[in-house]
Amino acid sequence: MKRILITGGAGFLGSHLCDRFIKEGYHVIAMDNLITGDIRNIEHLFKLPNFEFYHHDVSKFIHVPGELDYILHFASPASPIDYLKIPIQTLKVGSLGIHNCLGLARVKNARVLIASTSEVYGDPTVHPQNEDYWGNVNPVGPRGVYDEAKRFQEAMTMAYHTYHNVETRIVRIFNTYGPRMRLNDGRVLPAFIGQALRGEDLTVFGDGSQTRSFCYVDDLIEGIYRLLMSDYPYPVNVGNPSEITIGQFAEEIIKLTGTDQKVVYKELPKDDPKQRQPDITKAKEILGWEPQVSRAEGLKITYEYFRNLPEEELYKAAYHREFTKK
Template sequence: MSRILVTGAAGFLGSHLCDQLLADGHEVIGMDNRVSGQTENLGDAFDHKNFSFHEHDVTEFIHVSGDLDAVLHLASLASPVFYREHPIKTLKVGALGTHKTLGLAKEKDATYLFTSTSEVYGDPEVNPQPEDYRGNVDPYGPRSCYDESKRYGESLVRAYRDEHDLDVRVARIFNTYGPRMRLDDGRVIPNFAKQALTGKDLTVYGDGEQTRSFCYVSDMIDGLVALLESDVQEPVNVGNSDERTINQLAELVIDVTDSVSGITHEELPPQDPQVRRPDISKARSELGWEPDVSLRDGLRQSIEYFESRV
């Protein structure tokens, strides 16, 4: 049994990861300041004897008693609604939070996993995006607080690896969805689900021909665990390579919910990426991982959860 700290534990991905690690027999310490996380996500974890929770802001000094085998840094304001509302907090958790958690991993001689994002590629000029693509990012743009927090975080992880010989992992997460997503977080699947379930027209920005690739949460968690258990110290894309237009997604959500909703179009937000699709050949070859939940099946399971929240 390993002893593992998970920051951002009350969030969408963090809570699912805690559940999986507990199921795998590990002791898990969850940490979250609940700016966007919800402790109700940890209902199952709180019932487990090997789980404990600390309400703490990771941008402040972190103290954890005893040994740690791994530090998994998921704390982040990943939703457009929240990072636009809290741009400084977003930058601080990517910079100071990463620094504090790296320092803890160094102190405990623990493996460190950093959850980065496909947003490090910006509005890509290469599709699909391989890990060696350097991106097309505006450091002073409307999305820069989130994009640059993750780019800086990756650089800091690399520096700790090189200077302190820290055992590190970097996951570049692509669009993920599933139960425990907040309906108010501004991402496209919960937005569409809420609109479809309440009979409102689905709001598509721009012409809807921009693409995304959606990974169901159970596949994502399997990918993160596979990365943690590997010895790969370079960034790895973790996502689903099934690329869909936003128009196709809207039609599928309407179909899955059996909704009478239509589709309306509004102006595209500035610097919204036109394409997003991971090249996951590295994950396949290095981790032996690839997603297997189809978008339709994943949406069905997600809609059941969203129905209970509308």
């Protein structure tokens, strides 16, 4: 039985990866310090003999006994609320954390895949964004702690690949959604659905003309799995190229939820990207991958997940959002 370590294993994407590799017959070791992850995302796996959980911060030395075949580094705050609240931890997990994971991969002779992001492109001047674009990032702006952590992470990964012959894979993830997202994480989709469920007006920052491209989580996990099993060591965009403006997306959510809220507009945050659309040519050619789940289908599943959350979760999210503004 092959063994895989998944850092950030109790998070949104990490928990779905745990499920996928359990399904594929792996021995899965999930590692998370639970600073943004939620143990409830993986508690259904605890009874399995081929699943382990390590409550540990990857920014500190990592020890995993026995052999390891693969390491997936998904530990990182990934939402604006999180990385603005804990900027130092965000930088540490993207620097010390990746260094520890790569060192472990070298010792164990394991293949490592890191979760990078479309944020390495910053507020792009190229559209759609392809892997050869170097980005337009403000390193000292409020988003710099996340953007530069991911850019450093890519550089460190390639250095280990080049100088230590570590097998590396880099996935650049575009906006992803689905069950197990947190309502209070500040990202546009759970924010809109949470507001609709509470009967609040939907808040759009800016004039609503900025765009995003949303990929359903099952499609993303399939792309990550294929990239890990490929022999391609360089960055690959994985996302859904179906682009939509935030204003149009707000209207989609209102229609989906059957509510009659209005859309209200507020000032656009500093350095917020105006356009986001992946060029997935490499993913198609190298991985034979492209999204299969339409936005309408994925949103319906995601809405049902949020709609069935306990009521206290819904209002805890609203309280958290207001509290973190102060």
